[in-house]
Each structure stands twice: as structure tokens, then as C-alpha cells.
Amino acid sequence: MDRVIVGAAIVDDGKLLVGQRSYPDDVAGLWELPGGRVEPDESEADALVRECREELGVDVTVGVRVGGDIALQSGAVLRVYAAALVDDGGTPQAAEHKALQWVGAGEVAAVDWLPADRVLIPDLEELLA
Numbered sequence: 001m002d003r004v005i006v007g008a009a010i011v012d013d014g015k016l017l018v019g020q021r022s023y024p025d026d027v028a029g030l031w032e033l034p035g036g037r038v039e040p041d042e043s044e045a046d047a048l049v050r051e052c053r054e055e056l057g058v059d060v061t062v063g064v065r066v067g068g069d070i071a072l073q074s075g076a077v078l079r080v081y082a083a084a085l086v087d088d089g090g091t092p093q094a095a096e097h098k099a100l101q102w103v104g105a106g107e108v109a110a111v112d113w114l115p116a117d118r119v120l121i122p123d124l125e126e127l128l129a
């Protein structure tokens, strides 16, 4: 099976956390959901928890799937899960992103998303509604 990339739709106080990619050059400046590759022998939920610690310095709990499987040009598949910040688990910091931003339901469509993520806009709006 192709590699799986997991993305976290972290919602707090009715807003979604989005991160601005810092690399590679062709997508630097575009926005994505925190996440990354699922390692062999790692569950998708474990990968999300690990990536949120590495990229944001926070602990999250993983919730329901958001949207369907999204085929990426690389051959990998992107799977998004709702996530929540754990109480006293820290405030997100941009360890790997250029910037972080919290967006409300009305702002999701205007985010300058990575191309593959644009299909998720209705699902993310629904998650925030």
C-alpha cells in the first residue's frame, strides 16, 4: 500500500489551526494541516500525536476522520483527522512552519491551501460549524 500522510484538523475555541509551509520552495508559503508521514509499524493516530509534538510542541487527542482519502501526486494518500489540544498540553509553536494561524469557519475558504487540501474546504467548514 502507498504511504499514508496524516493531517490534524486541530480545533480549539471554534477555530482551526493551519500552518504555513517553509519548504520545499515550490510550496513554501502555502498553508496545510500539521502532520506528516506515518512510519512503518506506527498507527495513524500515533503518527498524528508524534507530528503534533514535533511540529507544534503540543499534545493532542485524535478524533474522527474528516473528509475522504486524498490521492497526492507523490502516490501517497492524505488522511485527515479532527484533533483537540490536551488541557495543559501547551500552546502551539511554529517549530517547523513559517507561521501558524487560527481560522474560523468563514475564513477556511480564503486560506491559500496546498493544492491537495482544497478539496477539504467543505469538510473543514462543516467541522467548524
Ligand SMILES: Nc1nc2c([nH]c(=O)n2[C@H]2C[C@H](O)[C@@H](COP(=O)(O)OP(=O)(O)OP(=O)(O)O)O2)c(=O)[nH]1
Pocket: 005, 006, 007, 031, 032, 033, 034, 035, 036, 037, 038, 072, 074, 078, 114, 116, 117
Ligand atoms: N502535513 C501535511 N502534508 C501535506 C498536506 N497536504 C499535502 O499535500 N501534504 C503533503 C506535503 C508533503 O509532500 C507530504 C508531507 O510532508 P511533511 O513534510 O509534512 O511530512 P514529514 O514531516 O513526515 O516528512 P519530511 O518533510 O520530514 O520528509 O504531504 C497537509 O495538509 N499536511
